[in-house]
Each structure stands twice: as structure tokens, then as C-alpha cells.
Amino acid sequence: MRRRLFGRRTRAQIVRAVGYTLLAGAAAQVAAAAAVISVDEVRKRRATPAAGFPSAPPRSVDVVGNRITTYTNGEDLYEDMLTAIEGAKSSIFFEFFIWKDDEIGTRFKDALIAAAERGVHVFVIYDGFANLVVDPRFYRFPDSMHVLRFPVVRWGMLRLDLRHFGRDHRKIVVVDGDVGFVGGYNIGDLYATSWRDTHLRVQGPAVWELTDAFVDFWNEYRHASRHPELPERGAKEWNPDVRAARNAPSRMLFPVRGLYIDAIERAATHIYITQAYFIPDNEILTGLLKAARRGVDVRVIVPEYSNHIIADWVSRGYYSELLAGGVTIWLYRDAMVHAKTATVDGMWSTVGTANIDRLSMIGNYEVNLALYSDDMAAKMQDIFEMDLGNCRQLTLEEWEQRGRLPRIAEALLNPLHPLM
Incomplete structure (x- = not known):
């Protein structure tokens, strides 16, 4: 009897301890989110108004x-x-x-x-x-x-x-x-x-x-x-050669994600990606790292600061692995880059509405055109090079020198990636 009573109390104590731990974790995430939002608001007030950014005529x-x-x-x-x-x-x-x-x-x-x-x-x-x-x-x-x-x-x-x-x-x-x-x-x-x-x-x-x-x-x-x-x-x-991939969550169909995975797997020379919110799932992340290991030039342009600061911090949780794995990250300065594009090997490109994040890849209704065309790929590569001129490269050395507080914020906020 005592053993059973002791067992019940122990289980209750474990349940309470788990509950308290989860609540503490959630509270820490809320605090971290509030902190980064507050810091970002200060940054916005102090920021110099943007003088414009490069664009090309149609x-x-x-x-x-x-x-x-x-x-x-x-x-x-x-x-x-x-x-x-x-x-x-x-x-x-x-x-x-x-x-x-x-x-x-x-x-x-x-x-x-x-x-x-x-x-x-x-x-x-x-x-x-x-x-x-x-x-x-x-x-x-x-x-x-x-x-x-x-x-x-x-x-x-x-x-x-x-x-x-x-x-x-x-x-x-x-x-x-x-x-x-x-x-x-x-x-x-x-x-x-x-x-x-x-x-x-x-x-x-x-x-x-x-x-x-x-x-x-x-x-x-x-x-x-x-x-x-x-x-x-x-x-x-x-x-x-010109096809629309349409994500339809009501049917659990998400071909845009498949477009990216297939192109990344096939890449032999280069992958140039521009994304407003870059929060890759495990398969896309692994595909990019594998491509970099086999000598593909993998470059990703993202906003230095987007209009969704929490998404920025969740994205930063992937930077260490990407940079260490040979993927280069380019931070678009003084403006919000909202494009959802990629071009691979000078022959394949996609332009559309889908971000590389959970909400777009396996959540929302999206549509991306995939184009198999050397001329189109050359045009998209020119645009990518133009955008690089408004970026600064984030190096692994710089990233590893960030302070302890940013590392803690990344660790707390990265688990929110399923919501992004």
C-alpha cells in the first residue's frame, strides 16, 4: 500500500515538475521574443532612412x-x-x-x-x-x-x-x-x-x-x-519548361517544396537563393549542405533585418551549421528584400509567392513558376548579382564572435520554427 502511495506521489511530482519546466521554457521564450522586439524597435528609431536600393528595368x-x-x-x-x-x-x-x-x-x-x-x-x-x-x-x-x-x-x-x-x-x-x-x-x-x-x-x-x-x-x-x-x-x-507548382493544404499537396529539393539535389555548379524569410526544414537544409560539400557554390540572400524580427532570429539558429558547411549568407542592407526566387546551374529558375519556411512549404496556399530556360536563368543570375551589390557577406568568423546573449536568444527562439 505504502509503495503504491509512494509511486502515485512520485508520478504526480514528475508530472508537476514537467509542467513547471514547460511553463518556464515558454516564459523564457516569451521574454526572449519581447526583448528582441524591443531592441528592434530601438534600432528602427535610430536607423537612417534608406536612400534606395538597386533595381533593374523590366x-x-x-x-x-x-x-x-x-x-x-x-x-x-x-x-x-x-x-x-x-x-x-x-x-x-x-x-x-x-x-x-x-x-x-x-x-x-x-x-x-x-x-x-x-x-x-x-x-x-x-x-x-x-x-x-x-x-x-x-x-x-x-x-x-x-x-x-x-x-x-x-x-x-x-x-x-x-x-x-x-x-x-x-x-x-x-x-x-x-x-x-x-x-x-x-x-x-x-x-x-x-x-x-x-x-x-x-x-x-x-x-x-x-x-x-x-x-x-x-x-x-x-x-x-x-x-x-x-x-x-x-x-x-x-x-x-514553364510550369506552376501550387501548394494546396486542403489536399495536403506541397509541390513547391519538391521543386526546391529536386533542383538542389541536381545542382552541379551553383545555387543562388533569395528569400524574405529563410527557415529551411531538415531536408532542404541537408540538401544545401550536401551541395556545398560536393563543390556547388551555394549563396543565400536574406534581409539583414526583415519586417518580422522573430523570423529573423529563428532563421539565425541555422547560420552556424550553414556557414560551417560552406554555404555563404549575404545580408541585404537598408531595405526589406521580399523576393522568393532561386536559380540553379544557369538553366533552372523559380519565382513565386513561397518562402523557404514551414508556413509556405507545408502550410499556405502558394504558387511558384518553375522555368527551364538558359535565358531566364541568365536574367535571374543578373538580378542576383545586382542584389549582391547591396549586401554584406556574413562570415563564419564574424558569426562566431557574437555574444552570449544573442546565442541564448537564438537557442530559445529557434524551437519556434514550426510556427514560422
């Missing part, structure tokens, strides 16, 4: 019958998007994760309303959660438009079903089925001039890739009583 290349134009400046991109919308004759598909209610956002809203009033079929999707900070009155549209607000909460979340937690992180415009846009840019004044991002315009048969991505999402989440069903059409051409 340049086009031909990829197997498609005209692909690359944008590195938001003003150029927005003007061409608005020109396409203003010239629309039959249909506009417009889908954005973030759509601000500022001057740029209002220009797009007015252009879409004007298109609908002249008889164009206008379909709009925006993510409810990402735009909670936007005045809801901005999202009032005339009945002539078809608007789908991707809900903040879905019933599947209450069942803790991972298929229903993904946000709509995509940025797609398709006009008349003839021209499409995809990449990292959201809609807003900030992104026009202050963020360095990359976007593509597609003209040719490959526009179907973006059209089909929009149609599938619309038809899956439309409300039958309010939203018409969009017709689904097969591709006019099958061409493996």
Missing part, C-alpha cells in the same frame, strides 16, 4: 513561345498591371494576400470597379486574416464584381484539422486569359518603392498555369449562392 525573355518579363521595382510592376486591367475586354482574375487601403490600393480598386462597370467579368480573392488591419469599408464593392474574402476562421480549424489552417498567400493577376502576373509583390504604397521584390509577367500559352490556379481555388471556396462557378479548361499546350 526585361523580357522568350521561353518556348512565352514572353516572360521580370520586375524588380514595384512602380514598374503596378503600372503594367494597371495597364492590363484598364485594357481588359472579357475577364480579370485578381488574388492577393495583402491589399492595402492606401493610394496604390485605391488605384487598383478603382480600376477593377471601372472594368466591371464596362462589362468585364471581374473576380477578386483576398485573404481575410492578412487584411484584418485594413478598414473593412475598403472591401465594399459593387454587385457587378465577384469578390471572395478567404475567411479568417474555417470550421476545420475547430477540429484541429491541418488542412484548414493555411492562408491564401498567393499574388496572381490574369487578364483575358492572355497575360498573367505572379511573384512576391503585394498591393500597397510601401511595396511600390520601399521593398525589394521580384515578380513576373507571362504572355503566351503558360498563362493557363496561373488561370487554372485561380479557377481551382475560386471553385473550391466560392459560396454557391453568391459566386458563379468558373469553367475549367485544359491546357492548350503541354510544356514542361
Whole structure:
């Protein structure tokens, strides 16, 4: 009897000890997060206003019958998007994760309303959660438009079903089925001039890739009583040289991650990656280290300071292993680099909406174009070299000299990577 009683007490004590340990760990993480956020706020107040950053004018290349134009400046991109919308004759598909209610956002809203009033079929999707900070009155549209607000909460979340937690992180415009846009840019004044991002315009048969991505999402989440069903059409051409990979968490399909893993495994000479938030999972991390060991020049551009400081600190938890393994890390200075791009071996490139982090790779709805083209790869390599000119290299020697407090913060915050 005493033994059983003693055993119960011991188990209870162990449970309490584990509980206290977990609470202490969580409290330490909260404290670390609060500290790095506070320090970052001080840094922002003291920072000298950015004098700008290098960008290139839009340049086009031909990829197997498609005209692909690359944008590195938001003003150029927005003007061409608005020109396409203003010239629309039959249909506009417009889908954005973030759509601000500022001057740029209002220009797009007015252009879409004007298109609908002249008889164009206008379909709009925006993510409810990402735009909670936007005045809801901005999202009032005339009945002539078809608007789908991707809900903040879905019933599947209450069942803790991972298929229903993904946000709509995509940025797609398709006009008349003839021209499409995809990449990292959201809609807003900030992104026009202050963020360095990359976007593509597609003209040719490959526009179907973006059209089909929009149609599938619309038809899956439309409300039958309010939203018409969009017709689904097969591709006019099958061409493996320009393909869209579409993450669909509701189906547990995440091909963007597969794109990266496959390209990294095949790399023989170089891998150039630019990422806003770089938090690689074990397979991508291992793939990059293996590539560096076999002599591949692996370079990663990330913001020196991003708009999500916690993500920065979680990312830093991987720097020691990457730098020691021969991967070079380049810190983009004085501006937020938000691009989600890679180019490998001068023959393969990807541009899209997905970051190399858990949320994008196995969480959110995303779309990346993969392009097998020497000309496109050469263009992406030129852009990478341009961006390197605005970076400073983080060396292993510098990294190893960081103080004890940063090391403690990294150790506390790195376990948060599944949330990023």
C-alpha cells in the first residue's frame, strides 16, 4: 500500500515538475521574443532612412513561345498591371494576400470597379486574416464584381484539422486569359518603392498555369449562392519548361517544396537563393549542405533585418551549421528584400509567392513558376548579382564572435520554427 502511495506521489511530482519546466521554457521564450522586439524597435528609431536600393528595368525573355518579363521595382510592376486591367475586354482574375487601403490600393480598386462597370467579368480573392488591419469599408464593392474574402476562421480549424489552417498567400493577376502576373509583390504604397521584390509577367500559352490556379481555388471556396462557378479548361499546350507548382493544404499537396529539393539535389555548379524569410526544414537544409560539400557554390540572400524580427532570429539558429558547411549568407542592407526566387546551374529558375519556411512549404496556399530556360536563368543570375551589390557577406568568423546573449536568444527562439 505504502509503495503504491509512494509511486502515485512520485508520478504526480514528475508530472508537476514537467509542467513547471514547460511553463518556464515558454516564459523564457516569451521574454526572449519581447526583448528582441524591443531592441528592434530601438534600432528602427535610430536607423537612417534608406536612400534606395538597386533595381533593374523590366526585361523580357522568350521561353518556348512565352514572353516572360521580370520586375524588380514595384512602380514598374503596378503600372503594367494597371495597364492590363484598364485594357481588359472579357475577364480579370485578381488574388492577393495583402491589399492595402492606401493610394496604390485605391488605384487598383478603382480600376477593377471601372472594368466591371464596362462589362468585364471581374473576380477578386483576398485573404481575410492578412487584411484584418485594413478598414473593412475598403472591401465594399459593387454587385457587378465577384469578390471572395478567404475567411479568417474555417470550421476545420475547430477540429484541429491541418488542412484548414493555411492562408491564401498567393499574388496572381490574369487578364483575358492572355497575360498573367505572379511573384512576391503585394498591393500597397510601401511595396511600390520601399521593398525589394521580384515578380513576373507571362504572355503566351503558360498563362493557363496561373488561370487554372485561380479557377481551382475560386471553385473550391466560392459560396454557391453568391459566386458563379468558373469553367475549367485544359491546357492548350503541354510544356514542361514553364510550369506552376501550387501548394494546396486542403489536399495536403506541397509541390513547391519538391521543386526546391529536386533542383538542389541536381545542382552541379551553383545555387543562388533569395528569400524574405529563410527557415529551411531538415531536408532542404541537408540538401544545401550536401551541395556545398560536393563543390556547388551555394549563396543565400536574406534581409539583414526583415519586417518580422522573430523570423529573423529563428532563421539565425541555422547560420552556424550553414556557414560551417560552406554555404555563404549575404545580408541585404537598408531595405526589406521580399523576393522568393532561386536559380540553379544557369538553366533552372523559380519565382513565386513561397518562402523557404514551414508556413509556405507545408502550410499556405502558394504558387511558384518553375522555368527551364538558359535565358531566364541568365536574367535571374543578373538580378542576383545586382542584389549582391547591396549586401554584406556574413562570415563564419564574424558569426562566431557574437555574444552570449544573442546565442541564448537564438537557442530559445529557434524551437519556434514550426510556427514560422
